[in-house]
Every structure is written in C-alpha cells, then in structure tokens.
Amino acid sequence: MSRQASGLMAWLIQRTTAVYLALFLGYLLLHFTFNAPADHAALLAWVNQAPVAIGLLLCVPLLLAHAWVGIRDVLIDYVHALGLRIGLMMLFGFVFIASGLWVFKAIVTAGLRGYA
Template sequence: MSRQASGLMAWLIQRATAVYLALFLGYVLVFFSFAAPTDHVALREWITNPWVALGWLLFLPLLLAHAWVGIRDVLIDYVHHLGTRITLLTLFAFVFVASGLWAFKAILTAGLGE
C-alpha cells in the first residue's frame, strides 16, 4: 500500500468517525439538557435502552479509531526519532485498548444489571 492510499484512508476514517461522534454527542447533550436522569436508577434505565446501548457500543470503537488516527498522525509528523515514535505508538495503543475494554465492560455491566 502506498503512503498516499494510507493517508487517504486515515483522512476518511477521521471524517467518518467525526460525523458519528458529533451526531451521537449532540444527541447525548440534548438528552441531558432536556430530560436528564434524576438519579442513578434512571441513568441505568436510559443506558440499558437497546438503542442507547448500541449507540454507546458503536461510539466507543469509533472514538478510539478517531483518536488513534489523530495521535498516529501527530507522532509521525512531529516525533522524528524512530525508537521514540514506536515506543509512544505502543504506549498509546495499550492505553486505547485498555480504555476500550474497560468502557465496553462498563456498558455491559450496566446492561446486565450487575
């Protein structure tokens, strides 16, 4: 794969994920502005709604993909020492994967009522 195709794919991923992230965060902001849950039970009821849970489960990997492409591009552009760049990319990959797994578990735990 050429660098041009890789750059185009990164650009497309950034734009596609940004659209969903903006729309979903807009929904969440409107919901919490006009019909905010009054307590923890109401919040759990909202998050266990299948459409809301599906929205969050789609939001998480798209947020991580968006963040990964962004941080990868910044590191490629501004960290010129290859060893440092690889170390930072590995560190960010670990943090993103761990954060994604933690958030996925939190949504499933809320949905299963544990």
C-alpha cells in the first residue's frame, strides 16, 4: 500500500478532485440541459473544442484518483484479510487503469475523427 495517499494527502486528493468533478459535472449538466447537441456530429464538434477536450481529459484521471482513494480507504477499513485486500486492490487498480485508457482512447479518437 502506498504511503503517498494516506492521511492528510488522501483527504486532500478526495476534496480537490471532488471540487473539480462537481464543477465540471455541473457544467455538463447545464450544457446538456440547455444546449443539447442535435446529433452525433454536433456532439463531436463540441468535444473537439479545446476547453471541452481539456476538461474531459482532466476529468478522467481526477475521477479515477477520486475513486481509487475512496475504494482504497474502504478496503483498508473493512477488509481485514491482507491477501484478499491486496487482491481486491489489484483488481480495482486494473479496472481503473483499463477504464482510464479506454476513455482516453475514446476522447482522442473522437478528436481525430473531427479533423479527418
């Protein structure tokens, strides 16, 4: 287990990522409520705007960091068998890394299609 995200650092990671996620997801909610794209091409054009693409690319690792610290804390607090805890942490770590790579690929692919 990493000591890089324990105690005050874990608390700080949780709070700062939560603030960004709340603001960005609030922006997404407002945007899609009042200015929903008419079709897939309009959605791609919106995603290809630099501020939106940067916001999405920043949102993914922050969401994964937020989820990792939360899951890690729950596993440390409630799973007492060390082998099971390490196995579950490895499983969640693999799922988070795979999810992050998949989302990053989807965002980059959407951006490249917009320029083709």
